[in-house]
Amino acid sequence: MFGAPLDYLFAFLVGGTVCLFAQLLIDLTKLTPARILVIYVVLGVFLGAVGLFEPLADFAGCGITVPLVGFGGNVARGVRESVSESGLIGALTGGLSAASGGTAAALCFGYLVALFCNARPKRP
């Protein structure tokens, strides 16, 4: 029911490492968090394109699919499948369809939360 314990260990270690690198980028460079998100997504597409994403995902499971790299890997997989299926048009249709679940969830939940909650003063 809960899967193999090793899966959790690898997810934890790989996911943690992915985040640790991002923290190094935040602390040691002038990159803003938004730029780091963009870099990670594009990195995910790149990993998917060169065929490294799937083996990584088989090994690390959610350790690689839950970070934003997974979003990019998903896009790459969607594009590849759509191009194989329907030719060049798949380059445009595949990416967003593969990422549609997460995107739609973020937008819908985001809007609902914004309707029902109010912004709070931010602590510095």
Added chain:
Amino acid sequence: MNFDRRRYLDRVKERERRSPLFKNCFFAFTFGGGICALGQLLLSLYLYAGLSERDAGTLVTVTLIFLSAVLTGVGAFDNVARVAGAGTLVPVTGFANAVVSPALDCKSEGLVMGVGAKIFAIAGPVLLFATLSGAVYGVVYYVVGLFL
């Protein structure tokens, strides 16, 4: 006090609050790893419930996004993120927070041009560059496929 530019910048650097690198990295690693392990738990449960591998994966993402959206709404996300740093930023939780947070902040500007537009403030670039690099990959993949 009369400062020239160089000395002023030195002074600024000296007084800057240095973020403790080791501590930040430790928390980024543990929180980030923890969120991924939580994802793994959800994935196992969804697979056990009989979902296909792909649907289960999507549902994990959706669940984590839902949790972060709610936590952002009640104001708890920022408190965690202040400690966790990249540990909550890099998993989909950070993407969800980046969608909800500007939407909340701009509620006073209206529900269409305020929330509706600002909801894309950070999600927009992420989606744009994901789509763009995906499309480039698609074209390359198609062209390469023609010759193989």
